Amino acid sequence: MTRHIVAPVAELPPGTRKFLTIDERPIAVFNINGEFFGLLNRCPHQGAALCEGPLIGLAQSTDPGTIEYTRLGEIIRCPWHGWEFDIRTGQSYCDPRRFRAKAYPAHVEPGASVVKGAVCGRDVVGLGRTRLRGGGFVIVIPGRALTSAGGSAERCLPTRALHSRADAERNTRPERTACLHTTRHANVLLKPLNERSNRWQTGSRALKDRLQWR
Amino acid sequence: MNMQFRSGAGPGASAGVGTAIADCDIHPARKNGLKDLYPYLAKRWHEHLEVYGKHPYQGMMEGPPYPKAQPNASRRDAYPPEGGPQGSSLSFMQQQHLDPNQVALGILCPLQTGQGIRNQDLSAALATAVNDWQIAEWTGKDSRLKGSIVVANEDSPAAAAEIRKRSGDRNFVQVLLLSRNVEPLGQRRYWPIYDAAAEAGLPVGIHAFGFGGNPITASGWPSYYIEEMVGHSQCQQTALASIVLEGVFERHPGLKMVMIEAGFGWAPSLSWRLDKSWQRMRSEVPHVRRPPSEYIRDHIYWTTQPMEDPERRDHLFDVIDWVGWDKLLFATDYPHWDYDEPSRVLPPGVSDANRQAFYLDNARKLYGGA
Numbered sequence: 001m002t003r004h005i006v007a008p009v010a011e012l013p014p015g016t017r018k019f020l021t022i023d024e025r026p027i028a029v030f031n032i033n034g035e036f037f038g039l040l041n042r043c044p045h046q047g048a049a050l051c052e053g054p055l056i057g058l059a060q061s062t063d064p065g066t067i068e069y070t071r072l073g074e075i076i077r078c079p080w081h082g083w084e085f086d087i088r089t090g091q092s093y094c095d096p097r098r099f100r101a102k103a104y105p106a107h108v109e110p111g112a113s114v115v116k117g118a119v120c121g122r123d124v125v126g127l128g129r130t131r132l133r134g135g136g137f138v139i140v141i142p143g144r145a146l147t148s149a150g151g152s153a154e155r156c157l158p159t160r161a162l163h164s165r166a167d168a169e170r171n172t173r174p175e176r177t178a179c180l181h182t183t184r185h186a187n188v189l190l191k192p193l194n195e196r197s198n199r200w201q202t203g204s205r206a207l208k209d210r211l212q213w214r
Numbered sequence: 215m216n217m218q219f220r221s222g223a224g225p226g227a228s229a230g231v232g233t234a235i236a237d238c239d240i241h242p243a244r245k246n247g248l249k250d251l252y253p254y255l256a257k258r259w260h261e262h263l264e265v266y267g268k269h270p271y272q273g274m275m276e277g278p279p280y281p282k283a284q285p286n287a288s289r290r291d292a293y294p295p296e297g298g299p300q301g302s303s304l305s306f307m308q309q310q311h312l313d314p315n316q317v318a319l320g321i322l323c324p325l326q327t328g329q330g331i332r333n334q335d336l337s338a339a340l341a342t343a344v345n346d347w348q349i350a351e352w353t354g355k356d357s358r359l360k361g362s363i364v365v366a367n368e369d370s371p372a373a374a375a376e377i378r379k380r381s382g383d384r385n386f387v388q389v390l391l392l393s394r395n396v397e398p399l400g401q402r403r404y405w406p407i408y409d410a411a412a413e414a415g416l417p418v419g420i421h422a423f424g425f426g427g428n429p430i431t432a433s434g435w436p437s438y439y440i441e442e443m444v445g446h447s448q449c450q451q452t453a454l455a456s457i458v459l460e461g462v463f464e465r466h467p468g469l470k471m472v473m474i475e476a477g478f479g480w481a482p483s484l485s486w487r488l489d490k491s492w493q494r495m496r497s498e499v500p501h502v503r504r505p506p507s508e509y510i511r512d513h514i515y516w517t518t519q520p521m522e523d524p525e526r527r528d529h530l531f532d533v534i535d536w537v538g539w540d541k542l543l544f545a546t547d548y549p550h551w552d553y554d555e556p557s558r559v560l561p562p563g564v565s566d567a568n569r570q571a572f573y574l575d576n577a578r579k580l581y582g583g584a
Contacts, residue, residue, distance in 0.1 A: 046555035049291055079290030080551055082283055 009108055012036070015073060017051060026051075029106055030087050032074055037087050038104030039076070044092070048080035050101055056084070058093070227314060231556045233570070234318035236577030237311075238517045239421070239474055239545035240359070242322050242352050243286070243301035254343035254350075259336060268340075269332045271368075271396060271427035282439055284551035292549035300549040304355055311548045312358060315556055319577055320359045321387065321545075322348055323421050323474060327364050329392050330425030337366035341376055345386070353385040360581060362390035362419055370403060374410035381414035387581040388417045392424025393449040393476060400456030408462055408469060417470040417515070417580060420453055422446035443552075450476035451484050454514070458488065461501040463509045470580060471514055475547060478516035479524075482536040485510050511538065515580055517545035518572070519554040527561040539568040543577045 004022070012018055012031045019041065020027050026041035028051035043050040057072040075084050075093075084093040090103035244250040248268075252260055284290055286299050292310065294303035301307065312320060324347075328340025341364045348361035363386045365373035380386050389411045397403060399420065411418050423446070429435045430445035432452075450473050463469065488506035496502070502509075516537060524530050534542065546554050560569065 046558040048289075048555075052291060054290075079284070080553060080555075082551065 006038075006106065015055075019051065027104060030076075032087060035088075036106035036108065038106045039085070039087060039090060040102035040104070042102075043078045043080065043083065043085075044099050044101060045078065045081060045083055048078050050076065050078050050085065053077045053079040055087075058084075228311070228555065228557065230315055231573055233573065234316045235556055235573040236319040236321075236544055236581075237315070237317045237546050237548065238319075238321045238472070238543040238577050238581075239519055239547050240307075240311075240320045240322050241301050241325055241547070241550060242304075242307075242348070243288075243299045243549070244326075244347075245298035245302040248340075251340065251343040251347055254346040255339055259339050262336065268328070268336070270330045270425035271332060272330075272425045282551075287551060288549045289551050289553055304352060307548070308356065311546070312356070315546075317358055318574060319581065320356075321419075321577070321581065322352055322359055322361045323390055323419065324348065324362070324364055325421075325423065329364060329367050329390075330394070332368075334366055334369040334372065338369060338372040338376065341366050341373075342379070345376070345380060349383075349385045360387040361385050362388050363416070364390050365407060367391050367404075367407070367424075368396055370406040374406040377407070377410035377414055377416070381410075381416075386416070388419045388472065389414075391418060391420045393420050393422050393446065393453050394424035394426040394428065394430065395453075396426045396428070398456030399453040400458070400460030400462050402460070405462070405465070408466055412466040412469045415468075417472055419472040419474050420450065420476075421474040422450065422476045446476040447480050451480060454510070455484065455488060455506075458506045458509045459499055459502055461499070463513050464501055464503060469513065472517060472543065472580070473514060474517045474545070475519060477520065477522060478518070478537050478542070479522040479533050481510065481514075481516065482533060485536075511541075515541050515543050515576070517543045518559065519545040519547045520552050521554050521559040527563060530561065531563070539571050540576055542572050543580065544573045 006020065006029055007018055012029065014031045014033050017028045017030045020029065026049070027038055028041050029036060029038045030051075039051055041049050041051040053076050055073045056075050056077050057069045058075050059067055059069050061067045074087055076087055077084055083099070085091065085101045086093070088103075090101035092099035092101070248263055281287065288300035292300035292306075294300075294306035296303060296306070311317065324344050327344045328337040331337050331340075344364045345361065353359045353361045363377055363380045365376045367373060377389055389407065391399065391407070393399075395404075408418065430442050430449055432448060436442060436445065454473065457463070457471070485507035488510075492499070492502060492506050522530055522533060544556065544559075546556065556573070560572065564572070
């Protein structure tokens with residue numbers, strides 16, 4: 001998987017969120033006390049713009065009359081039906097087994113290691129997972145042009161390749177929101193799966209079984 | 215799993231059903247509260263409202279309990295860009311809801327009007343002002359929208375006069391009542407309303423909420439908003455049982471009624487229970503000449519929002535089979551927060567004919583062609 005640059009850390013102070021469109025996916029990145037989390041801006045319930053909802057804490061109770069209110073700012077409430085989701089994991093609180101918002105792990109990297117010569121000295125937030133092998137980065141090249149939030153199609157280059165000067169020059173304005181790569185283990189055109197596992201829109205039985213976990 | 219994303223479609227944007235739909239429960243709001251009704255209200259009421267206010271039939275608190283889970287009980291993304299509360303801008307409603315969802319027929323159900331207040335003259339004045347406002351600001355500007363005749367529900371002669379005044383006006387397609395009243399809605403004090411509606415050839419919509427001074431439950435005042443939400447069904451059951459058992463449908467064999475925003479999952483069980491009791495106690499109500507369930511099947515329509523959502527879709531289909539695919543009227547309740555996204559309410563397994571009836575044709579038949 002490629003890692004993709006989202007924004008300089010300075011653009012995302014704690015308690016704020018940033019909205020991006022990556023590969024036609026609406027995604028928001030949140031800063032919770034210095035940690036970063038990405039969430040798909042689509043509620044799994046009925047498709048509302050989940051990430052535009054208010055940030056709240058978690059109200060829990062073991063006994064009527066006692067309430068514990070913790071994790072302020074780490075739960076997001078959908079602007080439509082008010083469903084609560086954990087920003088860190090996408091887990092829902094009304095039915096964690098069945099509903100989850102799509103979460104994208106995010107982390108900070110020194111800017112210099114991401115794009116040489118462009119964001120020297122600044123940290124950037126990247127989305128996606130990385131695996132370190134032999135000291136370098138493992139890259140999966142998507143193989144096609146992905147659309148950046150800037151609107152123009154731009155080839156997202158693996159980090160190693162960016163270390164060349166020519167690539168750095170080609171990759172203008174790297175602090176602009178870049179592309180997100182998702183694991184494409186099944187490139188099928190299914191409509192969004194509705195909440196209940198028996199409400200399939202289309203697709204083969206084999207595929208249904210494999211995706212049963214959703 | 216990969217979700218298919220359409221380019222250009224923003225989050226929260228409607229996926230749409232792909233065909234034209236009806237929306238049988240839209241709530242237009244006023245930008246500036248009661249002041250927006252001043253052009254349609256006699257001056258004496260301006261001062262009255264500012265000095266005395268509206269006094270609803272509501273025990274234990276001075277006004278309705280807002281916010282209801284979301285600001286103004288509405289979607290947070292429905293604030294018009296030009297300002298004002300959700301639902302107060304026709305242009306934004308068109309842009310966010312009517313156009314992308316291809317709403318071919320939208321039924322307005324104004325709330326926070328003069329219904330359920332104790333000063334009956336003020337109630338009647340506000341009702342007729344709201345009806346004028348619907349024409350001026352909504353139905354007169356967008357022909358897809360049709361209004362409901364708001365009436366002074368506790369003063370039925372005045373309500374009947376308002377219905378007669380609007381009879382024949384194509385801006386209105388139904389009479390609007392609320393489910394919480396001073397007495398159960400079948401009782402004779404409300405009969406002039408049904409007489410006038412039947413005379414005008416209009417259905418009567420009974421929408422959840424209202425003020426009757428009575429608790430929403432049959433056993434006292436509940437503690438939580440969530441109890442109020444599920445309590446709408448109880449209210450509507452009271453209204454429906456009363457209407458059937460008082461003989462309203464014997465008096466008006468052609469009158470149709472719409473149960474709005476109170477669910478329909480309870481319809482079969484209430485009907486079975488009514489039938490069983492009627493078999494045993496028919497002599498108490500000899501004017502009820504047929505089993506109650508027959509009146510319900512013949513006279514009652516149901517808006518779908520909030521849509522029943524059982525774990526197994528075959529349970530839902532069983533209920534709809536009883537209620538009738540020809541009796542459901544699709545509604546979103548826009549802009550309220552418990553809005554039903556049209557493309558997400560029906561599970562797969564519904565025939566094309568039933569889908570078409572559900573989304574549009576039933577509404578067209580009941581309310582007249584759009």
